[in-house]
Amino acid sequence: MTASTLQQVRSIASDIFGVPADKIGAESSPETIENWDSMQHLNLVLAIEEKFGVQLEPEDIEQMKNIGAVAALVERLKSAAR
């Protein structure tokens, strides 16, 4: 995983969940981020799709258990698209 993808996902998560980016790490999850509910999860999915120009499958969305997993998923979809 490149640092820049994780970086970008962290800054998107910071906007969506209203938490400073430096308080968000790869292991941050709905358990550690108070605002990460199902509606914000949808907002996160949409922001990721819009930002990276990818389309997430329902199975992908279930795997988005923490920020690191989201970044890994984006990496995978981006390399598949190349």
Add this chain to the structure above:
Amino acid sequence: MSDSISNPTSPARNPSNLREEIDKLIAQGSFDLASRRLAELWRRDPAPATASFVTARLDELREKTRDRLALTKFKLAILRSFTVEPIVPLLRAEAFAYGIDLEVHVGDFNTYVQDLLDGQSSLYRFAPNAVVLAVRTDQAAPELWRDFADLAPAAAQQAAERVARGYEQWIGAFRKHSQAALIVHSLERPSSPGLGVLDGQSEAGQSGLIRQINRELLRIAAGFHGVYGLDYDALVARHGSEHWHDERKWLTARLPIAAAYLLPMAREWMRFIVPLSGRTAKVLVTDLDNTLWGGVIGEDGMAGIKVDAEYPGAAYQALQRALLDLSRKGILLAVCSKNNLDDAMEALEKHPGMLVRARHFAALRINWTDKAQNLREIAQELNVGIDALAFLDDNPFEREQVRGALPEVTVIDLPKNPLEYAAALRNCAAFERLTLSAEDQQRTEMYAAQKQRAGAEQNFQSKEDFFRFLEQEAELEPVSELTLARVAQLTQKTNQFNLTTRRYTEPQIAEMAEKPAWHIFSIKVRDRFGDHGLVGVAITHDEGEQCEVDTFLLSCRVIGRTVETALLAHLAESAAQRGCKRLAGWFLPTKKNAPARDFYQEHGFERQETNGAGSLWALDLRSFTLRCPDWIKLKAAAETMPGGKN
């Protein structure tokens, strides 16, 4: 505070630095600048994540300034059959960029019928300014959407009629309970009809019947004041049905629209919200070189500039057609260009490829002065506020300079490619209008006559001589079906000569007109140079022996020509005839209505009281001398009660 003016494209101002700067400005208490930076962030990066940031900071700013941001408040309710929640932050951020503080109420899934019919529903308790009714075809007309081929032709036709009747009942109920504007989504046609190409062979097919319902919806909307159609089917088609839809999100989250199209949906709603909230532009000020034509007239000359029917000149003709369409909607055009006057005028008057000519412009500033100064002068010459101006320029530097110096101006961000210029202008919500009056369509001609009047005024010894020379005729009449839209429009748009600045919708005006104690007058004015149309409104209500002026306003076109005296004298006379002993009215000061400040005092009214909101004035009707000036020929129609309205 030196900022973007010095270097608009400085790399230091990327979106992530902007976020830090905004938070710093908020912490320092520089709320106005924070608000401007927040709008800049949204313009640079209008993405879903940014929308969350923008709305969170907007809420913070609102709280910290105790709601004193210079924004227009607007309440929107969305009734829906699908997930719209992720669109709401985008919509609020977009509204913020137009100077609107938007509060949004979202109805429960598929409860729109109950919400509309029940006068006690959360919809009406929210007291919205406008309501969007966004229902998908699968919900509104399930029998036409699925298994259509099973339906006999007569049953299909009946189903289509039933759907339209349903809408008619809901809209009728809505109008009984609320005077808010209603924006009704049209029904989308299926991208793959059940019968394939066969469906397209008949008007009675699946697509044909959905089109029929959509036509009916427009007919129904036209029967009510303040009900508008949003052509959702055309919106989807414009972006491409296969791109617009996301079947995965529909099946898992009831969100039918793909991530990249949530913003276009929000922007389509804005095209209604901007005119409904009065944040429209009245004048488009355009640059010339590389905006109205390709090239620089001072260097390339008449033969060198590009504007004709072929590429690349065609892009500029397309933009000029968009300009002409704006002027047909009553938006004034003006030029602000750094050029030698003679060079520019030769192109404007004589270039064979030009579609807009000098006569289409109400004001011209062709010089080497800074553009912000020229924009101020144009606003003054045309008698409009700075915030009524929109600015079109290919040069990002000029745009940033204007934004920095005059943040109230709507600055249109032209894309790099001239082929996209016309669409950028046509998609700007600041030019949307929901009704069009005869005045709107003739505005350019009226301003041309105004220029002649201004020239004439200078040749007279006294104001009275000039007034006599003008041969003004004023026609006073109670509001009627024909004038309702214009009267409401004037209450929404008039800022300068407006004593109370109360904004009313068409349905609100219609309701007032029904009450016996209320009187709504409109005034039309004509003079030797031309017809001004309907330019003034006065609303009064009788309370016992007192007649109180609720609204008194005059379009800026006729201020200072004693028409206001004629209208006020008529109010006094008619109130006296009804037996009233006093005519009273408030002056409520705003940032813009200084021209009306001394109006009551100058007409013999006595101040009764003053409070934080304004001052109350009254005229004793048992002994008043207020008369219509003898140089105005006044015709007053007898008052009849308008009736038969929805």
